[in-house]
Amino acid sequence: MKLSFAFCSVLLLASALHAEVKLSKVFTPHMVLQRGMAVPVWGSAAPGEKVTVDFAGQSKTATADAKGAWSVKLDALKASAEPRTLTIGSQKIDDVLVGDVWIGSGQSNMDMVVTSYTAGDPVLAEAAKQTYPQLRLLRKEAGATWELSTPETNPKFSALLFSFGFPLQKELGVPVGLMVGAVGGTPSGFWLSEEMYRSDAASAAAVKAFAPTYKYDELVAKYAVDKAKYDAEFATWKPLADAARKEGKPLPPAPRAPQGVGKAGETNSGKVGQLFEAYIRPYVGYAIKGVLWDQGESRTNIVGVDQVTLMGALIGGWRKAWGQGDFPFLYVQKPSGGGCAFDYSQPMNRLAEKFAPLPKTIPNNPDAQYSHVAFEQIMKYPNTHMVISSDLGNGIHPPNKSGYGARAVQVALAVAYDKGTEYLGPQLASHSVQGDKVMLTFKHTGKGLAFKNGDKLQGFMIAGADKKFFWADARVDWASVFVSSKDVPNPVAVRYAWSSAFPWANLFNQDGLPAQPFRTDTW
Numbered sequence: 001m002k003l004s005f006a007f008c009s010v011l012l013l014a015s016a017l018h019a020e021v022k023l024s025k026v027f028t029p030h031m032v033l034q035r036g037m038a039v040p041v042w043g044s045a046a047p048g049e050k051v052t053v054d055f056a057g058q059s060k061t062a063t064a065d066a067k068g069a070w071s072v073k074l075d076a077l078k079a080s081a082e083p084r085t086l087t088i089g090s091q092k093i094d095d096v097l098v099g100d101v102w103i104g105s106g107q108s109n110m111d112m113v114v115t116s117y118t119a120g121d122p123v124l125a126e127a128a129k130q131t132y133p134q135l136r137l138l139r140k141e142a143g144a145t146w147e148l149s150t151p152e153t154n155p156k157f158s159a160l161l162f163s164f165g166f167p168l169q170k171e172l173g174v175p176v177g178l179m180v181g182a183v184g185g186t187p188s189g190f191w192l193s194e195e196m197y198r199s200d201a202a203s204a205a206a207v208k209a210f211a212p213t214y215k216y217d218e219l220v221a222k223y224a225v226d227k228a229k230y231d232a233e234f235a236t237w238k239p240l241a242d243a244a245r246k247e248g249k250p251l252p253p254a255p256r257a258p259q260g261v262g263k264a265g266e267t268n269s270g271k272v273g274q275l276f277e278a279y280i281r282p283y284v285g286y287a288i289k290g291v292l293w294d295q296g297e298s299r300t301n302i303v304g305v306d307q308v309t310l311m312g313a314l315i316g317g318w319r320k321a322w323g324q325g326d327f328p329f330l331y332v333q334k335p336s337g338g339g340c341a342f343d344y345s346q347p348m349n350r351l352a353e354k355f356a357p358l359p360k361t362i363p364n365n366p367d368a369q370y371s372h373v374a375f376e377q378i379m380k381y382p383n384t385h386m387v388i389s390s391d392l393g394n395g396i397h398p399p400n401k402s403g404y405g406a407r408a409v410q411v412a413l414a415v416a417y418d419k420g421t422e423y424l425g426p427q428l429a430s431h432s433v434q435g436d437k438v439m440l441t442f443k444h445t446g447k448g449l450a451f452k453n454g455d456k457l458q459g460f461m462i463a464g465a466d467k468k469f470f471w472a473d474a475r476v477d478w479a480s481v482f483v484s485s486k487d488v489p490n491p492v493a494v495r496y497a498w499s500s501a502f503p504w505a506n507l508f509n510q511d512g513l514p515a516q517p518f519r520t521d522t523w
Contacts (some may be wrong), residue, residue: 032177034287042071084177098173106295108184123303123402163405181279187301197319207265210304289327296445337394348403351393353503355453363499422446446511459505493521
């Protein structure tokens with residue numbers, strides 16, 4: 001019996017509609033779904049098509065809107081290492097676990113892969129050889145899918161995020177999923193959307209205050225001169241480089257192009273949000289536990305907006321986009337290293353700066369925008385926590401990635417899971433002048449204050465009304481420190497570790513975490 005033309009058309013149309021059901025790139029085999037909260041699942045289909053999602057005994061149905069978008073929310077799930085199937089229409093996604101999902105983002109220290117560090121990091125090298133059945137990885141590359149953590153996949157994943165993930169999973173005893181979106185050499189201005197930046201009142205205020213001081217025309221003129229010089233140098237370099245390539249010889253050093261000049265509130269190069277759209281937007285909405293961020297060397301690239309201000313727009317913007325409230329946002333302190341360690345026998349501290357005597361000359365002020373002091377200020381945003389790095393080893397790309405990961409786990413356990421003990425070093429809480437002494441009180445004292453290395457507590461500078469600083473004598477009294485100097489009979493201000501690097505500053509809490517630089521003055 002022949003089928004009518006009309007009936008065949010209906011069958012073909014139904015088949016086409018069904019075939020159009022598509023999923024977001026984050027839904028693939030081996031994925032981890034976030035426990036303890038509603039779990040969004042979304043994709044596209046033909047307008048008006050009904051899509052049913054089944055998982056762990058739940059069944060949810062949505063109808064695609066006029067643009068073909070659909071989404072459902074699974075009810076909160078319990079952690080489970082049992083491989084189960086997520087069914088979406090006729091599609092089946094196998095080996096789905098339930099646990100905690102963390103996103104890692106930033107620039108090169110988040111982007112560089114495990115193989116870049118194994119030669120100098122024995123802990124990481126050994127970990128990379130292992131299989132972690134309950135650890136799942138999602139790389140940033142186009143077309144990437146969730147992968148099992150194995151000796152074959154680990155080397156290609158972010159060294160820092162992997163160093164965070166494998167000990168965290170072991171500590172929690174539940175599946176952990178890691179999603180990375182990071183690119184080396186990139187500013188924070190590329191990692192928040194245009195709307196997040198333009199709608200941020202603090203960023204707008206910073207630009208407004210900066211604009212009258214900005215000599216844009218002079219900088220443009222200087223750029224023109226520098227660009228002409230670069231073009232001439234490049235014209236000389238290129239034939240030499242081409243010849244070296246043909247002969248298989250090393251290329252001569254290339255001239256460095258000058259950076260463009262943006263107007264106040266605009267980028268010097270590139271576009272606000274370009275990396276957010278490419279690498280973070282596809283993750284937005286996927287239920288997560290939190291974020292681990294490592295970026296700052298490249299600042300913001302937005303003229304007139306400092307890193308602390310823009311990170312407020314980024315953190316708040318990401319949280320608004322996800323719609324999960326103030327999820328934990330962990331970030332690595334910058335600059336990397338610079339201080340001594342409490343216990344050099346600990347693997348995470350093995351590459352810390354060696355303790356040094358006090359400099360004969362009082363150090364100059366650290367960089368106002370790129371210093372340990374500046375980056376500590378990012379913690380003023382809700383549920384935002386710093387991963388102390390001053391005692392973990394220095395360098396633009398510090399080689400001790402397993403140590404950085406372990407410290408990040410220490411922070412995560414304390415702030416995201418209510419586990420563990422102290423996670424920050426002593427921070428100044430208050431100070432008072434008492435005759436010829438200044439009493440400093442601290443928070444995050446843990447088991448109490450202590451000094452380590454050398455035979456005395458040091459690293460404090462003290463000054464009178466003349467603003468002339470001298471090294472201070474200091475002593476610990478449980479949660480306080482008393483400082484004084486024979487050269488300053490009437491003290492007014494105290495600073496601690498007030499330098500870009502401070503291997504000579506040795507205040508810690510007894511939990512082994514270094515005190516953070518501070519000053520009591522505003523000079």
